[in-house]
Amino acid sequence: MTAPVVHLAKVSKAYGEVLALADADLHVQRGELLAVVGPSGSGKSTMLNIIGTLSRPTGGTVQIDGHDIAELSDRELSALRAGTIGFVFQQFHLTPGVAALDAVADGLLYSGLGLRERRRRAESTLRRVGLGHRLHNQPHQLSGGEKQRVAIARAVMGDPPLLLADEPTGALDSRSGATVMDLLHELHSAGTTVVIITHDRDIAASLPRAVHVRDGRIEYDTAVTGPAHDEVGI
Ligand SMILES: Nc1ncnc2c1ncn2[C@@H]1O[C@H](COP(=O)(O)OP(=O)(O)O)[C@@H](O)[C@H]1O
Ligand SMILES: [Mg+2]
Numbered sequence: 001m002t003a004p005v006v007h008l009a010k011v012s013k014a015y016g017e018v019l020a021l022a023d024a025d026l027h028v029q030r031g032e033l034l035a036v037v038g039p040s041g042s043g044k045s046t047m048l049n050i051i052g053t054l055s056r057p058t059g060g061t062v063q064i065d066g067h068d069i070a071e072l073s074d075r076e077l078s079a080l081r082a083g084t085i086g087f088v089f090q091q092f093h094l095t096p097g098v099a100a101l102d103a104v105a106d107g108l109l110y111s112g113l114g115l116r117e118r119r120r121r122a123e124s125t126l127r128r129v130g131l132g133h134r135l136h137n138q139p140h141q142l143s144g145g146e147k148q149r150v151a152i153a154r155a156v157m158g159d160p161p162l163l164l165a166d167e168p169t170g171a172l173d174s175r176s177g178a179t180v181m182d183l184l185h186e187l188h189s190a191g192t193t194v195v196i197i198t199h200d201r202d203i204a205a206s207l208p209r210a211v212h213v214r215d216g217r218i219e220y221d222t223a224v225t226g227p228a229h230d231e232v233g234i
Helices: 044-051 074-084 100-108 115-128 144-156 174-189 201-205
Strands: 006-015 018-028 033-037 059-064 085-089 162-166 193-198 209-214 217-221
Touching (some): 006 044, 018 044, 018 217, 044 162, 044 193, 100 115, 100 144, 115 144, 144 162, 162 174, 174 193, 201 209
Parallel strands (some): 033 193, 033 209
Antiparallel strands (some): 006 059, 209 217
């Protein structure tokens, strides 16, 4: 059996007095699609940043794609992250003035590929997310939903096995949000492991698995306990 993509064992993160995450145990197998759901301030982004190796825990063990991150230097961690994880954030993080094609091509800046090949791959990825007609548009010429699709294209350019999305629909109207969710489902169907952070319980209930977080603790995980009563309509 292959190692889980994500393995957290008793993981904690303290910011001074604030315990943002406490004793979190989580296993994510390759090919899963799941939500991490909870109210604002419950520790969701803290957990995502630790899974994404952007932040190291203050306690516990984190293994990503079989690597214990405590054994890796910052440089080795960056290399693991670059090859394994794609990130999508609520606020898109697109640079003003940079056209979609270049924003996505820049996702492979450190791949060693030449500009022409990076642009060719960027174009094909933008077509994959339904933006073949927006290659040369800058962020201010795109709708919110289109911006998020550019950001997703950039995140999946190198075909990372793990995609982490922190409130990817949080800044979108419901229709654009639905389009972005459809795209995340498609990427999952194509084999990517997808973790979606959300405070939206409807989104969480629409996914095969939901990990509920409250006050820095995993309250329950539908993969462990089955769906919550309010999610099955009882
Ligand atoms: N860099 C930080 N420094 C200090 N406190 C932080 C930091 N990041 C998060 N926190 C605190 O940790 C708790 C969890 O935050 P966060 O993980 O961002 O929650 P969520 O994403 O669920 O809204 C909150 O009390 C927040 O104020
Ligand atoms: Mg957050």
